[in-house]
Amino acid sequence: MSDWTPEAGTPPVSTPDEPEDGEPAAAAPSHEPAGPAPLGIVRTPTGHAAVDARLERLADADHLPADGHIEVYEDVHRGLRAELTSLDARPAAVPGPPGTPSAYDNTHDHRS
Numbered sequence: 280m281s282d283w284t285p286e287a288g289t290p291p292v293s294t295p296d297e298p299e300d301g302e303p304a305a306a307a308p309s310h311e312p313a314g315p316a317p318l319g320i321v322r323t324p325t326g327h328a329a330v331d332a333r334l335e336r337l338a339d340a341d342h343l344p345a346d347g348h349i350e351v352y353e354d355v356h357r358g359l360r361a362e363l364t365s366l367d368a369r370p371a372a373v374p375g376p377p378g379t380p381s382a383y384d385n386t387h388d389h390r391s
Contacts, residue, residue, distance in 0.1 A: 312344070312345075314344075315341065315342050315343055315344055316341070317338075317341035317342075318341060320337075322334045322335065322337065322338070327362075329358075329362050330359065330362055332358075333355050333358040333359050333362065334355070336351065336354065336355050336358070337351065337352075337355055339351050340352070
């Protein structure tokens with residue numbers, strides 16, 4: 280540390296953080312990645328509760344850094360595929376009168 284002090288009438292020396300006019304300098308640009316920020320994408324409800332729940336899961340990506348988005352997107356994709364696949368599944372058998380086999384009952388031979 281120095282004991283030197285400026286003499287009266289000597290202009291102050293500016294530092295790199297303070298320009299000569301005495302105002303603080305603007306912050307230097309950061310080279311760090313920006314934090315997570317919502318994209319503001321509106322998700323319109325489809326009316327199908329299971330699909331809407333999967334689409335709402337996309338909002339979880341808004342709070343994650345970019346490298347965490349893939350996990351959310353893959354999860355949503357798997358869920359939507361499962362919902363679409365379920366549309367191709369056979370409907371549950373509708374019970375008929377007792378003793379009447381269902382149209383989807385594979386336990387009986389219906390060729391007779």
